[in-house]
Amino acid sequence: MNWLEETRRELRLDLTQAAERARAAGEISFETLPDFVIERPREKAHGDFAANLAMLLARQAKMPPRKIAEAILAHLYKEETPKFVENVEIAGAGFINFRMQAHWLTDGLADAAAQGKHFGESDAGGGQKVNVEFVSANPTGELHLGNARGAAIGDSLANIMQAAGYSVTREYYINDAGKQIENFGLSLEARYLQQFGQDVPFPEDGYHGEDIIATVKEYIAAEGDKLLAAPAAERQQELTRYALAKKIGAIKEALAHYGVEYDVWFSEQTLHDADEVMGAVQQLKADGNVLEQDGALWFAADKFGCEKPEVLVRANGIPTYYAADIAYHKNKFQRGFTRLINIWGADHHGHVARLKAALAALGYPAEELEIILMQLVRLFSGGEIMRMSKRAGTYVTLEELLDEVGKDAARFFFVMRSADSQMDFDLDLAKSQSMDNPVYYVQYAHARINSIINQAAEQGISLADAADVNFGLLTEEAERDLLRRLLELPDEIAQAAAQEAPHRIAAYVMELSALFHSFYGACRVLGVDADLQAARLWLCRVTADAVAKCLSLLGVSAPQKM
């Protein structure tokens, strides 16, 4: 339970009771009390909390909202004394505004201080088992900017949901089966044979990258020419196995540099090996949801809200990626997850409806599969949009990005924007002016606070026991503005989790930092009256912890000094 939530709960109860009494007294009439909100007004002049109850009752009660508000107020706090409410007034179109007593805010700081590093966390998620799958890039290549965005969003969302009381598993789906892997094997084989002087043709849509040649050379250095005599199928298989392990290792390493660690690396091949793909197809068939046409097997997706049927098994007998994906998501539900979140590039959105349709046909709650479609990252350089192309040298890998701007700036940059806004990534800007990244503004706030606390320690002043501190001494406007926003941290985290919107945390921590910088300019911490100093030191401590928590949720470091 957090301070704001607790307060809102009490105010809601108070208002509900007052409205019931007003009805009992025959002053207003309504069937059921509407689901009103208690919000924090943007304008400080409107008090600490505002309720829209009277406006929502207007229709039922057939009275003007302000009259209703008056009737409710006539019964509010008549029989009991409120714990924190200073006064209540009617304003605007019929808002009921609550102004809290001064100590309500500072008691909130005491409450936060007592929670220590856990301040901000909640059990809003109720321990729900959530699977967050992100990046899942093709394991035959390197990670690029789009993957970097997906990784930042997915990992941060997982962190945030964990802090909000969900039980989160981070998962990477390895597409190590299917046509592109077959192609990969053929490419490797061709390069392998070419290394031994054989003039073999390179597959038409093979992997032309230099990295394939390098991988083959590494293999030869370690294992020699033993595959020359092997049957082609075995040769391809062995080279594929070796190269995939290398590639996946490199992907893991790049992600680790980016601060991303997965709980599960899920291999698509295992689904085929365990017959889960055909198993899912068979289940759809048994339920009469497939049809045969042109030699292929189709899922009747049109029976489940889609436009047309979709191919599950090709005429050549090989199941499609779609069939494997159905089996994969079925597998996730079977592992006990009750909520599935996937971060996908916007170019995959055509796949969403048919995947949900198939899961619904299999009897799973498709609405618990949430697919966050992340708009694509467009590379921008010299004022022009460029295609990501290896040949033109405009292909930017995650590792290169990390070398250029570093983990903190990269992750903050990507998680600052909401997933559904398109991003233009200006390479020149990222390289030349990374200091413009707001991440430094936030980190600077953390370093500044740390500096104050360190200096206090050097003067032999340590943080007092929070129970002994008179937080009521914090009366300056800058202190109270900071504190007011600080206490919203648990709400912000819970809301970012519920809305699956990690960018909200970035926005929040920027605001919190701005409020701290203002406070810093307006109030001295060290060298003031000892009791005031003790209270301000605590305000600093809790602020620093809140900033550090937000940054850590975003995968960004909180430096002690800058």
Place this chain on the structure above:
RNA sequence: GCGCCAGUAGCUCAGCCGGAUAGAGCAACGGCCUUCUAAGCCGUGGGUCGGGGGUUCAAGUCCCUCCUGGCGCGCCA
């Protein structure tokens, strides 16, 4: 043609279940370093929230329609 996302200050973007006078950063201009980090603070200017209609006590937010940009609509993944 159909579907998804976007259109908010000069630029990049926030804006939570509809709430009161639409915000931030950057850019521009003017101030503030002999006291805790100036990677900072304080102040000023800047808006038909793409256009039009509708619902509502209340619309940037919901509905309809049109315009513009991006991405999809494969027996690819």
